[in-house]
Amino acid sequence: MEPSELLARARSRAANPSDPLDTLAAARLLSEELNRDADALLDLAVHDARAAGTSWTAIGDRLGVSKQAARKRFAKPFKHPFAARRTRREAACSFCRKPPGPRVHMVHGEAGRICADCVALAGEIVADLKAKSRN
Ligand SMILES: [Zn+2]
Structure with a gap:
């Protein structure tokens, strides 16, 4: 989604859409929401890769991090x-x-x-x- 579309979405959620600070507050909440969705997307893709028998080394390779970093970030505690x-x-x-x-x-x-x-x-x-x- 384009940033301008995301801004429009944030503006539609703002308490007062004509107030730039209300829009900024709504944009911050939306940004946090999108970050959580992005994290959940990676969690799910890594879970599927692990379920298919993919090694932490290969997963780390694709994510551009070490095997240890991938395991630390994604392995369920x-x-x-x-x-x-x-x-x-x-x-x-x-x-x-x-x-x-x-x-x-x-x-x-x-x-x-x-x-x-x-x-x-x-x-x-x-x-x-x-x-x-x-x-
Ligand atoms: Zn209380």
């Missing part, structure tokens, strides 16, 4: 049976430990997450503190 549960716990609200879910709105930050309930509670606490400091 060992998944511990409790890994999914641990991942879910790590995705929980950093304040109340509520796990993520379709009806749980979560704001993600650099070092953690906060659910909508905790955001509301924090807002009340801050409003209280502000009211007290005014008196």
Whole structure:
């Protein structure tokens, strides 16, 4: 797809398509989406090559990397049976430990997450503190 077509797609997703910064924000999200798709494409092609018995050396050759680099990037790491549960716990609200879910709105930050309930509670606490400091 041409970059101009991608920009048009980003613009169509922008909150306000006539605002260049809204379009830029939408373009950044679209770019991340495309990167994930590109990674998934390579993962799938490497998976198929491995399933067909292709060596890591040959795969690395085609990707222009060493056999070790290809294996490191594409070999599926060992998944511990409790890994999914641990991942879910790590995705929980950093304040109340509520796990993520379709009806749980979560704001993600650099070092953690906060659910909508905790955001509301924090807002009340801050409003209280502000009211007290005014008196
Ligand atoms: Zn919470």
